[in-house]
Amino acid sequence: MSLSSLLVRALSDPLNAVGSRRAIGYLGWNVPVELILAADAVPVQLGALPGCGTELADRFLENSFSAQSRIVAQRWLDGGLDALDAVIFSRSDDNAQRLYYYLCELQRVGVCKGPKPLLYDLARIQRGTSVAHTMESTRALAAALRVDESRLPAAMERVAVREKMLAELSKRRTADEVPLGSVAYRIERGARTDWSEEFDRSLQEWLSNCATGAPRKRVLLVGSAPADDRVHNAIEVDGTVVVGEINEASFLAPRAAVSGDSVETIARRYYDRTNAISTLLQSPADLVSAARALRADGVIVWMVATDTGLAWQAPRIERALREASLPTLMLTSKPQTLNADTLDQIAQFRRTLEVA
Template identity: 25%
Template sequence: MLPDREDAVVRWRAAGRPVAGYVGADVPVELLTAAGMLPLRLTGSPGEDASAGRERLGGGLDAVACSILTRLLDGAYGHLDVLVLSRDCEASLRLFYVLREIRRVEPSIALPPLHLVDVLHLPHHTTTRYVLAKVRQFRSWLEAVAGRRIDDDDLAAAVAAHDRVRGLLRETGTHRGHRRLTGTEALAAVSAVTAMPIGEAEKLLRELLSTLPDRQPRPGRPVYLTGSSHDSPEVYRALEDAGLLIVGEDHDWGDLLAVTDIGAPTELAIAERYQFGGPAAPRASIAERAAHTAAAVRDRGAETLLSYVRLHDDAPPWDFPAQREAAGVPATLVDRQEYGHIDLAAVVR
């Protein structure tokens, strides 16, 4: 049984230590750890009314951003000492601008200091220089709000620890190829480790890995999941309850979160890791996505490919024809789905 993701946050706050909420996989969490903060990746909640966030963000936007904004306004995350967003997709960027405006014109709403990490993903040296400048800017901002310097030893320790956790997540993924772990269990592990101190995350994953070799294969037809990301388990659970077994995925709450390491404890290495952090749907070319998905389908032994796409998440459907052709297995696109829901009739035939 994995711990509730709130437990570590409560204990961290009780010790008087700062919590950094963040949105998007492009936030360099190593710098948050090096600054003595707990990186807490914020999630939406499909079962909660998100009308307050939708009213402020406007229509035509992925429901996850609306849900996160609603929860921030309602105080669902408790006290956050800082809030950091990345430009991983259009919804995250708009969320940043709306939060910044709320802080400016509605001081009665208690929002913490806010920062945008603007990571770009073009494969050019000029892009690397741009991202490096943004990493350095983020480091300076954190030092100012934390009231302490992030020294090179702290940064080196944080980079090494986060790389170890990424390595353990990749090792966990290999067990999914042997069907020793359900997709719902794997998603829960990612959710847990993105809400706890990095040392506890490493311990949790090592304990989980120690149990996997003796497990019997999980039942279900192995399927590889592409399309929209999933920050909550409802869709995974529905698919696996219907007789499928999710053996891998290419979104950043799953396998894509740990696809590359940083290695050297330098600002340049951090910039390069986030610039080239894996072919996510909102930022990679169709060819890159197709090649990555096809290789993962083969590596995990998936018999089918399923593209699940939420309403107002416009990037994934463009990828699907090339992914289907490259994967060479039966493939299904389930488009325009409500957050946290899936039309199983379109999947299970």
């Protein structure tokens, strides 16, 4: 099957790739997929689906929940996730953490059934006790998933191979001739959803033959992780190309030093990852350096209203980018769905880049 067909299958519904195998879902960006693979299960990242209503979820969730969380709740309540053995919720994702507690309570009072909810309690503070807590949480999660520790080295290698290809894709986007950003981001989303070896083969073939072009203008997209291709498609008009993203979804986990204990290595890797992206988003100087490395002609900072943690960083990010003379469009406190006003702002920003 071609990579394009695999992406359609995975992104139309991540459960399409499950088949009859044991499957474990997860919500959030910092969940150790290695543990799911070592538990002889199919990892399924849950998120937004095209055309999925949220009528049941709206009865229980406030407006502060993200669109992805609302859709996961909807599918949980209507039985659409019953095929999953369990679902892991990342504590480092505020929406995922809150949804975990809501669903546990709804199960307790008998409103719904569904898979077993599990919380991955990854600490975010940079101190020794946080590292120790994350290692303890990782061991607890491994036990809950019934991980076969003898399978962990192979699972870690499996993830390393996938991320090596994604790193190659990111490298291609720094060149003079680049693939469309919407295509690259679609591949990154699919790579978190379809963990089949067929996907690896198709991605490798695509990397060997991918179509590229010289963009007229290069844009860096910073902030919230888009749930689909619409933000990229709105930007990529008349030769403008998104050459990179800085958000929790697109950030590859750094390779932790391998210790004799595989669970400890995995725990350290995800602890380092969540702190690395937090540090980057809180360091405007590093964002400027990233934009320079990508030779960005402009930066769009897109933050959805439900991503409350990012809002505190917006003024510092804007000031640093403007002081660096990087044309910047601030789109903050936005709804998940692009509205006419946002589309007009993006179009006007593209026109200013053309005359710059």
